[in-house]
Each structure stands twice: as C-alpha cells, then as structure tokens.
Amino acid sequence: MAQKILIIGAGIIGSILAWRLANAGCKVTLIDPSDTGGTASAVSLGWTNATYENPRFYYDLRLFSMTRWDAIKAAHPDLPYTRNGTLYTSFYGIPLDTVFAEHSTWGYPFQWADTAELQSLEPNLAALPERGLLCDIEGHVAPHHAAKFFRTQAIKTGAEFIKPHATSLIRKGDAIIGANTDQGPLTADITLLAAGTETATLAATANLDVPLTAPAGLLIHTKPAPRLITRTILTEDLHMAQWPDGSISAGGDFGGGAVNDDPIKGSEILFERLKNTLKSEHPLEFSHHTLGLRPTPKDGFPIIGSPTKGLYLTVMHSGATLAPAVGELVTTEITTGQRDPLLSAFHPDRFAPH
Ligand SMILES: Cc1cc2nc3c(=O)[nH]c(=O)nc-3n(C[C@H](O)[C@H](O)[C@H](O)COP(=O)(O)OP(=O)(O)OC[C@H]3O[C@@H](n4cnc5c(N)ncnc54)[C@H](O)[C@@H]3O)c2cc1C
Missing domain, CATH: 3.50.50.60 (FAD/NAD(P)-binding domain)
Structure with missing residues (x-):
C-alpha cells in the first residue's frame, strides 16, 4: 500500500x-x-551557489543540487530558474584568491576576468575591479x-x-x-x-x-528597470540580482548583520549603495524592503x-x-x-x- x-x-x-x-x-x-x-x-535572494560557508560535504550537496536545477529546468522550461552565472568582485572579507584556490581544487568552474572583460560582460557596474571571479554554473531562482x-x-x-x-x-x-x-x-x-x-x-x-536560529535577512527591491545586470553580482558591501520583470533585489550581509537591525535605515543604506554601484540612464526607483528569517x-x-x-x-x-x-x-x-x-x-x- x-x-x-x-x-x-x-x-x-x-x-x-x-x-x-x-x-x-x-x-x-x-x-x-x-x-x-x-x-x-x-x-529570499534565490542565488544558487556552492561557495558560501563551505566544508567539502556541504559544497558537494550544493553542487549536486545545482546540477538538478539544470535538469528540472531542461524538463520544465517554464520553471522560474535561470543559470545566469555570478560575478564576484569581493567575497565577504575572504580574499578571492583563497576562494578560487579552494574551490578550483574541488573542480568548481571559476574563471578570472580582467577589467576589460568585466566591462564587456557587466557594462553598468560603476566601478570595475582589476579582476573578478566568474562562475557560469551558478543561477537564480524565485523560491x-x-x-x-x-x-x-x-x-x-x-x-x-x-x-x-x-x-x-x-x-x-x-x-x-x-x-x-x-x-x-x-x-x-x-x-x-x-x-x-x-x-x-x-x-x-x-x-x-x-536547535535552530533564525537570523534576519533584509533585502531591498527596486521598481522594474531596464536590464542593468545579467549575473548575480557580489561586491564588497552588496549582493544583487535582477529579476525577469526588471526589478532588482539587493542585500548586504548573508549572516544577519548591521543593516538588518533597523530595516528602514538599513534599506536607505542599501539603496544608496545600489545607486552607487550601478550606472543607470534612468534613476533607479526604490519599491520596498523585505525582512525575512533564515531557517538556520x-x-x-x-x-x-x-x-x-x-x-x-x-x-x-x-x-x-x-x-x-x-x-x-x-x-x-x-x-x-x-x-x-x-x-x-x-x-x-x-x-x-x-
Ligand atoms: C533574505 C534571505 C535571503 C536568502 N538568500 C538565499 C540565497 O541567495 N540562496 C539560497 O540558497 N538560500 C537563500 N536563503 C535561504 C532560503 O530562502 C531558505 O533556506 C528557504 O527558502 C527555506 O525554505 P523552506 O521551505 O524550508 O521554509 P519557508 O520558506 O519558511 O517555508 C516554510 C513554510 O512552512 C509553513 N509553516 C510554518 N509553520 C507551520 C505550521 N505550524 N503548520 C503549517 N505550515 C506551517 C509556513 O507558512 C511556510 O510556508 C535566503 C533567505 C532569506 C531570508
């Protein structure tokens, strides 16, 4: 039965x-x-990746899951998931060389890109570093x-x-x-x-x-804008992604942190950072913020x-x-x-x- x-x-x-x-x-x-x-x-930001908080056993499970997102998408093209890749210009205080070295040893397909390449890939970033890390197997889903x-x-x-x-x-x-x-x-x-x-x-x-904790996670969301970024992008003080409708979501800290303590003030800080990070012909317009709890x-x-x-x-x-x-x-x-x-x-x- x-x-x-x-x-x-x-x-x-x-x-x-x-x-x-x-x-x-x-x-x-x-x-x-x-x-x-x-x-x-x-x-949720909905970034699919295998790079954060990473002993090997956790990496392996996430990498496997990323391949399964691709498989489900192949069978169901209308699934709201896209393998749009990620650009890391920074990684929460961990040197990119360290992130690259560790994950490349495990076979993770990171690639370095210089300023000229980054400029052609993400032309609307206001300040481009001398080099950044690209990962084309990471993606983005609206959970x-x-x-x-x-x-x-x-x-x-x-x-x-x-x-x-x-x-x-x-x-x-x-x-x-x-x-x-x-x-x-x-x-x-x-x-x-x-x-x-x-x-x-x-x-x-x-x-x-x-035994569970529930750290808060603040995200800001803009009104729909013309396409400004294609990848999920991590900078020194922001992670952001643009949804199919053109709206951009951005957060500042994966583990809780200062911007979450006062969501109104935190939203203002994040929106200023976002406007300084992206070049846009039309001024970006703030829509709203969300304060989630991460089941951790x-x-x-x-x-x-x-x-x-x-x-x-x-x-x-x-x-x-x-x-x-x-x-x-x-x-x-x-x-x-x-x-x-x-x-x-x-x-x-x-x-x-x-
Ligand atoms: C700001 C933020 C950013 C994040 N970014 C990422 C990211 O970039 N990448 C990533 O991989 N993950 C990210 N996460 C984490 C990810 O979103 C969560 O791990 C995931 O959504 C958890 O899903 P869930 O179904 O377990 O829980 P939930 O989405 O919380 O769903 C639980 C459901 O249980 C229901 N429920 C609760 N109690 C009861 C009850 N007593 N009876 C019946 N139903 C009940 C609720 O109504 C709810 O619908 C982020 C989370 C947050 C908050």
Missing part, C-alpha cells in the same frame, strides 16, 4: 518534496495555511514562484494541498503518527516537517529538540533526516540552492530506505547528547 506522507510547510522545500514523493507513488498531503512561502521562500510551480506539479501528480495550521505532533509510543491541526488531527506513516523557522516549535511539541540550524548546516520513527526533518538555510537535492534524495530515502552518502553529514542525530 502507498506510504501516507503528511508534509507540514509549503515553502520551496515542502513543495518540491510533495511533488517528488507523489511522483514516487506516495499518498501525499501538504498542509500550510499560507501559499506565499513563509518567512524565507517569499523573501516562492518555484514553490508554486512544484505545488502545481505535485497536485497534478495526485498530492493534496490543504490549508490547516499544524499545532502539534501526535506521538504514540516512540513514533510520530501525524499532527494536530486547527482543523482536526491528520495521521500519516511519515510526518515530514518542512516548516522553516517553525520547525523547532512543532518538534518541541513531541519533546524533540531541533545551530551549526549552520542543513538538518535532513529522521530523528524518530514516523518523523522526518528538512530544515536549512540555502534552501533555494538545495531544494532539488532535498526533493530527490529525501524521496529516495523515504521510499527505499537507502540514504545517499551526500546526506551523511546532515542527520539530526549529530545534535543528540552522547
């Missing part, structure tokens, strides 16, 4: 899992009172649009998407057998928590500790795995990059019992007291 899976949370992670698991023959119920992507997917796309595929494949809010997990002996919701209990063979920053609160209702496990790395019978956890930062890998590898583990070595470092047991 088909495994019955209850997925709590329809951000990019829960939505791709609903699709993949339904596709693998599971009977999937995805629940979320919102369909806009919670505190993260709706307000809440991708989540919607995955939900649509999931529903077409037989998954059910309903709107209850989960209030607690239901425990029977050692096992989790479902969740109570504001519309009554839902039972399942496996309850999959993909609730982003809310994962810890729900797990705590079954006396399970999921305490050691910085994804939590992916089953801490107890009947429950599976998927919570992470860099979920925009990792969604395809999580969708594919978690589905394999749940449906076959085989855990891919790429997931070895990410089991929740690493936090268990020894």
Whole structure:
C-alpha cells in the first residue's frame, strides 16, 4: 500500500518534496495555511551557489543540487530558474584568491576576468575591479514562484494541498503518527516537517529538540528597470540580482548583520549603495524592503533526516540552492530506505547528547 506522507510547510522545500514523493507513488498531503512561502521562500535572494560557508560535504550537496536545477529546468522550461552565472568582485572579507584556490581544487568552474572583460560582460557596474571571479554554473531562482510551480506539479501528480495550521505532533509510543491541526488531527506513516523557522516549535511539541536560529535577512527591491545586470553580482558591501520583470533585489550581509537591525535605515543604506554601484540612464526607483528569517540550524548546516520513527526533518538555510537535492534524495530515502552518502553529514542525530 502507498506510504501516507503528511508534509507540514509549503515553502520551496515542502513543495518540491510533495511533488517528488507523489511522483514516487506516495499518498501525499501538504498542509500550510499560507501559499506565499513563509518567512524565507517569499523573501529570499534565490542565488544558487556552492561557495558560501563551505566544508567539502556541504559544497558537494550544493553542487549536486545545482546540477538538478539544470535538469528540472531542461524538463520544465517554464520553471522560474535561470543559470545566469555570478560575478564576484569581493567575497565577504575572504580574499578571492583563497576562494578560487579552494574551490578550483574541488573542480568548481571559476574563471578570472580582467577589467576589460568585466566591462564587456557587466557594462553598468560603476566601478570595475582589476579582476573578478566568474562562475557560469551558478543561477537564480524565485523560491516562492518555484514553490508554486512544484505545488502545481505535485497536485497534478495526485498530492493534496490543504490549508490547516499544524499545532502539534501526535506521538504514540516512540513514533510520530501525524499532527494536530486547527482543523482536526491528520495521521500519516511519515510526518515530514518542512516548516522553516517553525520547525523547532512543532518538534518541541513531541519533546524533540531541533536547535535552530533564525537570523534576519533584509533585502531591498527596486521598481522594474531596464536590464542593468545579467549575473548575480557580489561586491564588497552588496549582493544583487535582477529579476525577469526588471526589478532588482539587493542585500548586504548573508549572516544577519548591521543593516538588518533597523530595516528602514538599513534599506536607505542599501539603496544608496545600489545607486552607487550601478550606472543607470534612468534613476533607479526604490519599491520596498523585505525582512525575512533564515531557517538556520545551530551549526549552520542543513538538518535532513529522521530523528524518530514516523518523523522526518528538512530544515536549512540555502534552501533555494538545495531544494532539488532535498526533493530527490529525501524521496529516495523515504521510499527505499537507502540514504545517499551526500546526506551523511546532515542527520539530526549529530545534535543528540552522547
Ligand atoms: C533574505 C534571505 C535571503 C536568502 N538568500 C538565499 C540565497 O541567495 N540562496 C539560497 O540558497 N538560500 C537563500 N536563503 C535561504 C532560503 O530562502 C531558505 O533556506 C528557504 O527558502 C527555506 O525554505 P523552506 O521551505 O524550508 O521554509 P519557508 O520558506 O519558511 O517555508 C516554510 C513554510 O512552512 C509553513 N509553516 C510554518 N509553520 C507551520 C505550521 N505550524 N503548520 C503549517 N505550515 C506551517 C509556513 O507558512 C511556510 O510556508 C535566503 C533567505 C532569506 C531570508
């Protein structure tokens, strides 16, 4: 009989899992009172990369996921993902030579470009460095649009998407057998928590500790502008990308930091930086800011795995990059019992007291 899976949370992670698991023959119920992507997917920069916060095991998972974004895009051209590449003129205080050396040893396709080449590639950058790093396999995705796309595929494949809010997990002996919701209990063979920053609160209702932090992430968004940049661009004090509608999103710090403390003041600072960074014939117009929360496990790395019978956890930062890998590898583990070595470092047991 088909495994019955209850997925709590329809951000990019829960939505791709609903699709993949339904596709693998599971009977999937995805629940979320919102369909806009919670505190993260709706307000994310969506840069897909394998370069940030990088021991080898984390790099490997992200690199694998980037290849899977390409594969899904090849099969579904309307997926809101583009492999537009990245230009690094700086990398958060780490010398570019160091970033290049480490990742090139691992085979990451970085290329140096001099000022003249950068000028031809990104002519609207106001100040060009003597050299920058290019990476053509990195990309950009709108996580809440991708989540919607995955939900649509999931529903077409037989998954059910309903709107209850989960209030607690239901425990029977050692096992989790479902969740109570504001519309009554839902039972399942496996309850999959993909609730982003809310994962810890729900797990705590079954006396399970999921050590999570939720650093704020401020982004500013301009009104649509003529195309000014093609790649995701990292400068000394800004990371930015331009969406298909022409609007530009920009942030200043991946790990929280000063611009997040006062979002109004922070937005003004970021917008000034953006105007100084880009040359534009028409003045850029500020649209709004967003203040997201990054679902970040305490050691910085994804939590992916089953801490107890009947429950599976998927919570992470860099979920925009990792969604395809999580969708594919978690589905394999749940449906076959085989855990891919790429997931070895990410089991929740690493936090268990020894
Ligand atoms: C400012 C910012 C910039 C970022 N930039 C990048 C980037 O460039 N690259 C990258 O890879 N990652 C980036 N991230 C991280 C990435 O966006 C997240 O890792 C990813 O979106 C997490 O997705 P999720 O589905 O796990 O969580 P969420 O998007 O938070 O979704 C969780 C869902 O669970 C639902 N939910 C919560 N509680 C309950 C409940 N009790 N019952 C039912 N449903 C519930 C919520 O409504 C929500 O829809 C960024 C994040 C932020 C905030």
